[in-house]
Amino acid sequence: GQNIDQPTEMTATEGAIVQINCTYQTSGFNGLFWYQQHAGEAPTFLSYNVLDGLEEKGRFSSFLSRSKGYSYLLLKELQMKDSASYLCAVRPLSGGYNKLIFGAGTRLAVHP
Amino acid sequence: DTGVSQDPRHKITKRGQNVTFRCDPISEHNRLYWYRQTLGQGPEFLTYFQNEAQLEKSRLLSDRFSAERPKGSFSTLEIQRTEQGDSAMYLCASRHKGLAETDTQYFGPGTRLTVL
Numbered sequence: 001g002q003n004i005d006q007p008t009e010m011t012a013t014e015g016a017i018v019q020i021n022c023t024y025q026t027s028g029f030n031g032l033f034w035y036q037q038h039a040g041e042a043p044t045f046l047s048y049n050v051l052d053g054l055e056e057k058g059r060f061s062s063f064l065s066r067s068k069g070y071s072y073l074l075l076k077e078l079q080m081k082d083s084a085s086y087l088c089a090v091r092p093l094s095g096g097y098n099k100l101i102f103g104a105g106t107r108l109a110v111h112p
Numbered sequence: 113d114t115g116v117s118q119d120p121r122h123k124i125t126k127r128g129q130n131v132t133f134r135c136d137p138i139s140e141h142n143r144l145y146w147y148r149q150t151l152g153q154g155p156e157f158l159t160y161f162q163n164e165a166q167l168e169k170s171r172l173l174s175d176r177f178s179a180e181r182p183k184g185s186f187s188t189l190e191i192q193r194t195e196q197g198d199s200a201m202y203l204c205a206s207r208h209k210g211l212a213e214t215d216t217q218y219f220g221p222g223t224r225l226t227v228l
Contacts (some may be wrong), residue, residue, distance in 0.1 A: 035219075041221065042116075044219070
């Protein structure tokens with residue numbers, strides 16, 4: 001089966017750092033994605049990990065440990081506009097990149 | 113704007129009616145995906161096209177649902193005899209025709225369906 005777990009909600013202060021965790025169990029693994037989704041809008045791509053380690057992109061970083069089935073998204077220097085849902089998605093091994101399996105998302109609220 | 117577009121953005125219908133949604137992918141993206149998203153959940157995969165061929169369908173796609181991509185460009189998703197449980201956001205995504213595993217899916221703004 002496939003299972004992806006993320007915290008439902010998180011709150012943080014403007015200017016701070018927040019870490020959003022994601023654990024997964026899938027039938028094969030072929031990459032992990034993080035997407036940002038503002039209310040009522042489409043998900044937008046943030047990051048991709050397929051090998052263990054940290055990928056950094058400006059204020060956002062994503063980490064992967066395949067042996068632990070674990071990833072996190074790190075957001076630094078938080079801004080009010082970072083208030084959104086953050087979706088963790090895994091690409092299963094089967095099917096040749098045909099789909100993504102999403103978690104339910106983590107709603108992040110950034111307050112002044 | 114050269115992103116993924118979807119039409120309509122909102123659709124309200126009565127139970128039992130048929131509805132059809134359209135998705136126009138990013139040009140030169142030969143891979144197209146349909147997802148469904150309900151409130152508080154992540155998108156759930158429905159179906160996948162490579163060019164005009166429908167290569168994968170989820171078990172979520174009951175026989176009331178049909179998707180087409182006749183010329184390998186735009187796609188349509190039809191729901192027949194709609195039920196209240198079909199109320200959701202229907203998202204379309206496209207992906208480049210290259211084989212790089214880093215190629216990601218780009219999502220459209222979605223069609224929000226409300227079945228009364």
